Amino acid sequence: MGKKRVAVVIAENFEDVEVTAPVEALEAAGADVVLIGIESGSVKGKKGAVLDTDTTFDQLPADAIDSFDMLVIPGGGAPENLRIVDAAVDFTRRFVDSGKPVASICHGPQLLISAEVLKGRKTTSVNKIRDDIKNAGGLYEDAPLVVDGNLISSRTPRDMDVFNQAIVDALGAVGAQ
Amino acid sequence: MGKKRVAVVIAENFEDVEVTAPVEALEAAGADVVLIGIESGSVKGKKGAVLDTDTTFDQLPADAIDSFDMLVIPGGGAPENLRIVDAAVDFTRRFVDSGKPVASICHGPQLLISAEVLKGRKTTSVNKIRDDIKNAGGLYEDAPLVVDGNLISSRTPRDMDVFNQAIVDALGAVGAQ
Numbered sequence: 148m149g150k151k152r153v154a155v156v157i158a159e160n161f162e163d164v165e166v167t168a169p170v171e172a173l174e175a176a177g178a179d180v181v182l183i184g185i186e187s188g189s190v191k192g193k194k195g196a197v198l199d200t201d202t203t204f205d206q207l208p209a210d211a212i213d214s215f216d217m218l219v220i221p222g223g224g225a226p227e228n229l230r231i232v233d234a235a236v237d238f239t240r241r242f243v244d245s246g247k248p249v250a251s252i253c254h255g256p257q258l259l260i261s262a263e264v265l266k267g268r269k270t271t272s273v274n275k276i277r278d279d280i281k282n283a284g285g286l287y288e289d290a291p292l293v294v295d296g297n298l299i300s301s302r303t304p305r306d307m308d309v310f311n312q313a314i315v316d317a318l319g320a321v322g323a324q
Numbered sequence: 325m326g327k328k329r330v331a332v333v334i335a336e337n338f339e340d341v342e343v344t345a346p347v348e349a350l351e352a353a354g355a356d357v358v359l360i361g362i363e364s365g366s367v368k369g370k371k372g373a374v375l376d377t378d379t380t381f382d383q384l385p386a387d388a389i390d391s392f393d394m395l396v397i398p399g400g401g402a403p404e405n406l407r408i409v410d411a412a413v414d415f416t417r418r419f420v421d422s423g424k425p426v427a428s429i430c431h432g433p434q435l436l437i438s439a440e441v442l443k444g445r446k447t448t449s450v451n452k453i454r455d456d457i458k459n460a461g462g463l464y465e466d467a468p469l470v471v472d473g474n475l476i477s478s479r480t481p482r483d484m485d486v487f488n489q490a491i492v493d494a495l496g497a498v499g500a501q
Contacts, residue, residue: 257456274408275408282456
């Protein structure tokens with residue numbers, strides 16, 4: 148079996164550490180990380196980080212999800228930029244439906260709300276969007292880590308360590324049976 | 325009759341021009357503007373403006389709404405900071421229920437969502453929160469200005485002129501019958 152592949156979706160105003168820390172943890176665990184953006188080129192984080200996207204939603208082949216083992220949705224202002232792009236919303240919806248792990252942190256669930264995949268699912272997030280999660284049918288929980296089936300979520304950068312451990316463990320479990 | 329009084333609610337990361345331009349327009353129309361914040365002291369905008377709050381939600385008397393003629397909810401990151409403060413949410417809900425004009429722009433409706441006052445009401449906003457408005461039962465419209473009863477809304481700073489004219493007109497109409 149080859150290396151595990153993880154899709155990390157980014158857009159302008161991503162919360163820097165919510166991208167860089169999971170990417171570092173996943174690569175340290177031996178995974179290939181693919182940064183997917185709305186457009187080609189570089190994307191700026193809220194705190195000044197600049198990252199180059201590896202590909203865009205439009206460039207992905209129709210069966211792209213088959214080639215990924217996990218989706219990570221960092222927070223900041225990125226999710227609200229991603230959620231108004233149909234290709235990003237469709238990709239997210241199909242990833243959740245695939246049953247493979249989908250991890251979100253902070254404002255990440257804004258993309259899950261627009262993908263309409265939270266109904267009856269336990270999720271956490273930064274508390275500033277908790278009412279939106281509830282209105283989307285999600286079951287909001289205020290905890291450092293919430294796991295419900297293939298949905299993994301944390302609240303803020305304060306939960307970074309437990310989040311990173313959870314996504315590395317979940318990736319390790321993919322295809323392990 | 326004395327001067328009309330307008331409550332403008334602010335918090336960290338407000339969208340600068342969405343506070344300063346309406347305040348300027350309202351004051352030019354002869355209104356007293358009261359900046360209400362979560363805490364006493366100064367508050368920073370996203371683009372660097374620094375404003376001093378005139379009062380806080382906690383300092384307002386129980387019948388404070390009687391002394392105001394209109395509520396304005398600017399956008400940026402402020403509404404998501406206000407929506408997790410019970411006193412701000414209660415103030416907003418009671419203001420909408422009072423029937424007096426309540427104007428929002430950009431991310432402003434995030435506060436209206438948490439106040440649970442959008443059910444069946446036509447509202448616009450920045451498109452990044454349109455799905456949250458719909459999930460809150462609001463009827464989202466993509467237009468420079470949407471007026472539904474006492475709710476007045478615009479999308480972004482691009483709509484600033486029509487928004488300012490609408491709130492000045494609405495304030496002029498208060499008590500005019």
